[in-house]
Amino acid sequence: MIFILIVAALFIGLAVARWAQARHASMMLKGFRANAPTAHTGGEIALMFLKFEGVDDVQIVEHNAVVTDYFDPTRRRLFLRREVAQGTSLAAWAISLHEAAHALQTGDTLGELKWRQSCIRMNRYVPTAAVFAIVGLMVARVLLPRYAIFVAAGVVLLLLLLNLGSVPLEFNANKRLRRFLDEHLQKHAQASTRLDELLFCMAIREVGDLLRSPRYFFLSALPGTGKMRPQ
Numbered sequence: 001m002i003f004i005l006i007v008a009a010l011f012i013g014l015a016v017a018r019w020a021q022a023r024h025a026s027m028m029l030k031g032f033r034a035n036a037p038t039a040h041t042g043g044e045i046a047l048m049f050l051k052f053e054g055v056d057d058v059q060i061v062e063h064n065a066v067v068t069d070y071f072d073p074t075r076r077r078l079f080l081r082r083e084v085a086q087g088t089s090l091a092a093w094a095i096s097l098h099e100a101a102h103a104l105q106t107g108d109t110l111g112e113l114k115w116r117q118s119c120i121r122m123n124r125y126v127p128t129a130a131v132f133a134i135v136g137l138m139v140a141r142v143l144l145p146r147y148a149i150f151v152a153a154g155v156v157l158l159l160l161l162l163n164l165g166s167v168p169l170e171f172n173a174n175k176r177l178r179r180f181l182d183e184h185l186q187k188h189a190q191a192s193t194r195l196d197e198l199l200f201c202m203a204i205r206e207v208g209d210l211l212r213s214p215r216y217f218f219l220s221a222l223p224g225t226g227k228m229r230p231q
Helices: 002-033 042-052 090-104 108-139 145-166 168-175 178-184 189-203 205-221
Strands: 059-062 070-072 077-080
Touching: 002 090, 002 145, 002 189, 002 205, 042 059, 042 077, 042 090, 042 178, 070 090, 077 090, 090 168, 090 189, 108 145, 108 168, 108 205, 145 205, 168 189, 189 205
Parallel strands: 059 077
Antiparallel strands: 070 077
């Protein structure tokens, strides 16, 4: 009975991760095909937002790699792909604005942001590392196959719960954009609605990272892949 419950919970969790991954991918694909309501690039609209909020200590850095499109609260840097930093699509706006909004999460919220980023890193790298560890223990006959299933399911469920538990911080970032967007897009109601949809997808983006763990692990976690991470 316990085994059935664990397997059921695992499938539900993986289904949620798969839904978030597919939703983000499909909406962003459409977003990159849609022009922004004004000619500002993603980098420019992010700087406009930060200036609007009185933030002048954030540096935007173009970085095309596996790990990018995120805000580093320690170095106060916003890392963006070239197609986002220089793009004039709605998707470029959504990515740059959402990540720029994290710069406003200071004080107690800063600690929550750093914890959120730790959860994201664990979801990206721990699953694949856990598979190698579990297989190694099975080969060494330290861990029996029937127990290995429980261990693997436990790792996945724990990571999913940690990830989902910190997602509200992403929606908090979107909320901080509201005042700027209401003023900047008051004459562009349709674009504002579509941008809100893309911002929602940005908030759930990392929920599917667990399914992309092998990609992150082999392309940015192993020795010799340091260039794939922002420096």
